[in-house]
Amino acid sequence: MIESSKNRVFHISSANTSYVFRINRDGYLEHLYYGRKLRHPDEYLRVYKDKHLAAKGNSTAEDIMHRHVSQNDLMMEFSTEGRGDYRPPALRLSDGRTVDLRYTDYRAYPGIRRYKFSYLPQAIATERDCSSLEVVLTDSTEKIEVLLVYTVFENLDAIVRKTIVTNKDKKDKTLDGCASLQLDLPSGEYELVSLRGAWGRERKLSREKLSQGTRILESRKLNSGAEDNPAFALVSPRNEAIFSSLIYSGAHRESITETEYGRTHIIAGINPELFSWHLEPGETFESPEAVVVYSENGIDDASRRFRRFIENAIYRGMWKNRLRPLMLSTFARGNYSVGEEKVSALIRSIKGLGFDGLLIDDGWFAVRKNEDMSLGDWYVNPTKFPQGLKALGNEIHRAGLMFGLYFEPEVVSRKSNLFSKHPEWALHDPGRDKYASTHDDFVLDLTRADVQEWMINMLSEIIETAKVDYIKWEMHRLYSDVYLTGTECYDTGEFPHRYMMGLYKVLGVITRKYPNLYLETAAAGGGRFDIGMLSYSASIVLSENCDVFERLDNYEGTLMFYPQSAIKLRIAPSPNIYTDRITELETKFNLSAFSVLEYSLDTTSLKDYEAIALKQQVAFYLQYRQFLQFASLRTLERGKRDIFEASNSDKSTIMLSYAQKNAEVNAPSERLFIDDAEESFTYRFFARDHVQSELKDSIYPQELECYEADGDIIKWAGIALADKDSCGAYDTDMRKLTDFSSRLYIIKKKENN
Numbered sequence: 001m002i003e004s005s006k007n008r009v010f011h012i013s014s015a016n017t018s019y020v021f022r023i024n025r026d027g028y029l030e031h032l033y034y035g036r037k038l039r040h041p042d043e044y045l046r047v048y049k050d051k052h053l054a055a056k057g058n059s060t061a062e063d064i065m066h067r068h069v070s071q072n073d074l075m076m077e078f079s080t081e082g083r084g085d086y087r088p089p090a091l092r093l094s095d096g097r098t099v100d101l102r103y104t105d106y107r108a109y110p111g112i113r114r115y116k117f118s119y120l121p122q123a124i125a126t127e128r129d130c131s132s133l134e135v136v137l138t139d140s141t142e143k144i145e146v147l148l149v150y151t152v153f154e155n156l157d158a159i160v161r162k163t164i165v166t167n168k169d170k171k172d173k174t175l176d177g178c179a180s181l182q183l184d185l186p187s188g189e190y191e192l193v194s195l196r197g198a199w200g201r202e203r204k205l206s207r208e209k210l211s212q213g214t215r216i217l218e219s220r221k222l223n224s225g226a227e228d229n230p231a232f233a234l235v236s237p238r239n240e241a242i243f244s245s246l247i248y249s250g251a252h253r254e255s256i257t258e259t260e261y262g263r264t265h266i267i268a269g270i271n272p273e274l275f276s277w278h279l280e281p282g283e284t285f286e287s288p289e290a291v292v293v294y295s296e297n298g299i300d301d302a303s304r305r306f307r308r309f310i311e312n313a314i315y316r317g318m319w320k321n322r323l324r325p326l327m328l329s330t331f332a333r334g335n336y337s338v339g340e341e342k343v344s345a346l347i348r349s350i351k352g353l354g355f356d357g358l359l360i361d362d363g364w365f366a367v368r369k370n371e372d373m374s375l376g377d378w379y380v381n382p383t384k385f386p387q388g389l390k391a392l393g394n395e396i397h398r399a400g401l402m403f404g405l406y407f408e409p410e411v412v413s414r415k416s417n418l419f420s421k422h423p424e425w426a427l428h429d430p431g432r433d434k435y436a437s438t439h440d441d442f443v444l445d446l447t448r449a450d451v452q453e454w455m456i457n458m459l460s461e462i463i464e465t466a467k468v469d470y471i472k473w474e475m476h477r478l479y480s481d482v483y484l485t486g487t488e489c490y491d492t493g494e495f496p497h498r499y500m501m502g503l504y505k506v507l508g509v510i511t512r513k514y515p516n517l518y519l520e521t522a523a524a525g526g527g528r529f530d531i532g533m534l535s536y537s538a539s540i541v542l543s544e545n546c547d548v549f550e551r552l553d554n555y556e557g558t559l560m561f562y563p564q565s566a567i568k569l570r571i572a573p574s575p576n577i578y579t580d581r582i583t584e585l586e587t588k589f590n591l592s593a594f595s596v597l598e599y600s601l602d603t604t605s606l607k608d609y610e611a612i613a614l615k616q617q618v619a620f621y622l623q624y625r626q627f628l629q630f631a632s633l634r635t636l637e638r639g640k641r642d643i644f645e646a647s648n649s650d651k652s653t654i655m656l657s658y659a660q661k662n663a664e665v666n667a668p669s670e671r672l673f674i675d676d677a678e679e680s681f682t683y684r685f686f687a688r689d690h691v692q693s694e695l696k697d698s699i700y701p702q703e704l705e706c707y708e709a710d711g712d713i714i715k716w717a718g719i720a721l722a723d724k725d726s727c728g729a730y731d732t733d734m735r736k737l738t739d740f741s742s743r744l745y746i747i748k749k750k751e752n753n
Contacts (some may be wrong), residue, residue: 001154002108002133005042010106012133012150013037014157017294019150021077022049027102029077029135029148031184035240036296050075050186056261060084073261075184078137078148078163087265088214088255091146091165092177092272101137101146108133112151115164118286119505121247121535123160123313125153143169157294158309160247163269163287167279174491175279177272180246181290187262188236193299195229195557200545200578202226202526203557210234210258218253218271222443222479222499223528230254230530231306231561233299234264241295241302244268245561247314248288249532250500251275276493288532299560300634307563311630314531318515319538323625324565324596325356325402325470325518326618331570331600336363336370339384342604343392347399349603354618357402357470359598360392364406366416372440375411376418378458389466397467402518404470405462409455410503411477413441425451429483436480443479446502447495455506463514470518473537475528500532507536520568520596529558539568539596546572546600547579548591549661549740552642556635559644565629569595573602583740585610586690589617590742591659593628594646597621613691620688627653636675640664647676651711652749654683659742667726671718674747677711681749684708685719688744703733708750 003011008023009032020033020041032049033041041048056073060083071085078090082098093099111127113134130153137146147164161181167173190210194217195203203226208215217232219225230252231245244266246252251271258264268290277285293309295302315321328350330338338360346358362368364384366377380389389405396403412419412426419426419442426442428435435442444451462468482495511519521528521537525544533540542558545551551569558567569592574582599614606614621628631646631653642659654676677683686706703722725734737743 002131002150002152003042004106004108007042007045009042009045010133010135011038011041012152012159014152014154014159016157016296017159019152019159023103024074028071028074029103029137031075031077034183034185034242034292035294072259073263075186075263076182077135077184078146078182079265079267087257087259088267089177090163090179090182090267090269092175093142093144094174094176094276097142099142099144100139102139103135104138104145105136106134113149115286119501119508120286120288121504121508121532122289123151123153123158123247123291123309124316125151125313129153129155138168142173143167144173153309153313156309156312157305158291158313159293160289160291160313162289164284165279166284167281170281172281173279175275175277175285177269177275178277178285178287179267179269180248180287181244181266181268181292183242183244183266183292185234185242185264185266188264190234190236190258190264192256193233193235193560195231195561197226197554197557199226199524199527200543201550202543202554203229203529204553205557205560210256210264212258212260214255214257216253216255219251220271220274221251221527222496223475223523224249224252224530224532226524226527228254229561230268232256233302233560234266235299239296239298241299243293243302243306243561244290245306245531246288246290247531247535248500249503249528249530251496270497274493274496276491277497278491278494291531303560303634304632306561310531310534311563311565314534315538316535317511317538319518324539324629326354326621326625327357327359327402327404327470327598328355328603329359329361329404329570329598329600330363331359331361331406331572336368338363340387340392344395345604346602347396347401349606351399353615354622355401355599357404358396358399359404359406359470359472361406361472361600362408362474373413373415375408375413375441376416376444377413378407378409378462389462393466393468402469403467404472404518405466405468406472406474407459408474408476409459409506410444410446410475411441412444413439415440425454427479427483428481432481438477441477442481443477445484445499446506447484447498448502452502452506456509459506459510460513463510463517468517471520473519473521475521475523504532504536511536522568526554526558529562534562534566539566541568541570542595545578546570547576547581548583548588549581549659550576550579552591552638552659556638556644559633559635563630564594564633565596567595568598570598570600572600581740584693585613586617586693587659587740587742589613589621590657590688590744593621593624593744594631594633594644594655594657596629609691609693613693616689616691624653624655627655631655632676641670643672645674645676651676651678651681654747656745656747657742658745660737661740663726663737663739663741664724665726667724669723670721672714672721672745673716673718674711674714677715677747678749679710679712679715681711682708683711683714683747684750685714685745685747688746703735705733705735714747
């Protein structure tokens with residue numbers, strides 16, 4: 001709901017939250033409050049608004065007649081430069097010109113208004129589920145108009161923000177920065193929770209206490225990056241939590257400043273160091289959207305609300321509320337030997353197991369033999385698949401499986417027909433002898449209309465000819481050597497954002513044209529894991545790191561901000577190609593089950609016990625797939641043991657994923673507390689059966705630990721687990737947990753209870 005009052009106060013409210021700001025005496029938008037829902041914020045404005053009675057030392061007043069009011073100490077809705085606000089600005093014009101934006105008008109209406117200035121993804125909802133507010137700010141000297149757009153998703157407790165700038169002058173303007181979100185908060189000792197990392201260890205949780213100064217989260221790449229994800233959270237000492245993220249997949253920056261006066265000043269948007277935008281008279285620029293979610297009940301509840309927003313307002317199309325498919329992939333790093341005989345053998349090996357589809361991964365196209373060749377030549381390798389893609393698709397479909405196909409459409413190899421034909425499409429300076437690259441390839445210039453058209457036509461032809469059901473869209477290459485050769489004239493500073501709009505245009509056309517297509521995205525694993533991509537893709541690869549213990553950190557961080565129905569986890573062969581660790585297949589499943597699961601195994605050469613284990617795992621996953629992909633899931637413990645807890649809405653089913661990295665001599669007794677248990681229920685507690693491997697001595701069977709108890713018992717008294725065999729005196733029913741082992745515990749409500 002959106003309300004405005006005679007006190008010039010705007011109140012944006014959802015089911016449980018209030019967001020309040022006003023037009024102050026000088027025509028600036030002053031932020032007042034964001035938090036737990038208030039009944040009458042306009043009536044009691046005098047109580048909670050800042051008084052501004054004393055001038056701050058060495059400050060610049062916005063009005064010489066009111067020296068006690070400085071923009072640098074105001075909680076602003078949208079900060080600019082040149083009027084005494086020295087915090088990071090939300091809007092910057094080239095040459096550092098002063099921008100003085102004052103209130104002009106507002107419009108409120110039900111639903112969402114779509115603008116036609118760009119191809120950016122936007123949150124979605126029906127008219128009855130959301131309402132919008134547009135506030136118009138104008139600089140009469142610079143002659144620019146800024147539209148601040150707020151959309152509140154009432155039942156999701158989320159507010160989406162964006163900024164639209166129009167050049168009203170007769171002269172050209174250049175934007176050097178335009179934020180999507182500004183949020184100024186009153187004094188408070190906040191903890192910043194962010195997702196940081198690198199390739200292979202993406203999105204690990206980082207927690208740090210804010211102190212005076214500016215903390216920067218950013219990516220300077222053509223993707224949202226493994227180093228700093230655009231999603232972050234602030235947690236107050238009162239256990240209030242605010243979650244936020246851009247709905248954007250490119251170069252971003254989030255600056256969180258604790259000012260000298262204790263304010264917290266947040267700016268989020270396109271990275272201004274990689275952005276400039278030329279506006280001719282009458283032209284308009286639209287920023288990406290940003291979402292904020294608040295909870296007074298702490299970080300776990302805010303996390304649930306944030307993930308619920310993604311599931312309801314970001315997911316779209318046929319796969320929005322559907323179970324994600326269980327796929328078998330031909331992926332094996334460095335192995336490009338996939339062919340018709342191998343595919344036929346794989347199909348036979350999984351017949352009757354319950355897999356939904358077969359993904360033909362890298363190596364199916366052109367003359368691809370290694371990572372340095374053939375990207376861009378998206379025609380089937382006639383030696384590997386002499387009957388062609390259509391026949392391959394028919395064989396897979398006859399087996400009752402979805403036909404999945406790997407693409408890396410944004411990159412072209414130097415050793416390719418496409419590069420020979422269109423070198424001008426590749427980002428490189430033809431005047432230089434050398435260029436930067438990991439492999440012998442280039443990023444295609446997606447700002448060009450002809451490249452976009454080629455990509456759409458290429459994908460469409462293959463999808464239609466071979467009846468492709470599933471596309472894995474990979475992007476390994478980081479951009480470098482930007483040299484523009486297209487017919488459109490624009491400054492190099494516009495390239496990163498124009499590239500993202502070109503990518504979104506292609507993704508939008510393909511997903512609208514083929515609404516039943518399952519699209520999964522990846523960027524060197526999880527380098528582009530963000531809400532922008534989830535506006536088109538049904539799932540995103542967590543990481544190329546398939547060591548299930550190493551990626552627990554990645555998983556924990558990602559799960560804080562993204563639902564498990566978006567997280568693709570692969571079960572790959574042992575030993576792991578990066579760590580050389582050998583991990584049991586049963587443990588790989590236990591620590592991967594809460595996800596969109598994919599097996600990247602050669603199922604034609606499994607050992608007998610592995611084949612039996614695979615059959616049981618697939619059966620279990622299919623039985624509980626709705627729960628595993630959509631249950632409420634959170635991290636319960638990290639440390640000596642790693643535990644993730646999931647429960648459905650009525651608490652009738654609860655599961656615990658339990659991992660132990662290191663066995664311990666003379667181990668202490670262990671107890672599990674089932675926090676999500678409904679106290680009035682009676683539950684059965686048991687562990688998923690494991691298939692014993694030849695690595696384990698047959699005298700050590702899996703313990704048959706099974707209990708029945710009321711919910712209050714297992715929630716408050718806990719479950720005392722069987723002792724571990726840790727002193728060399730094994731007894732029946734002891735738990736035999738070695739290094740890097742696991743259990744998956746199931747707690748089900750007893751029937752007729």
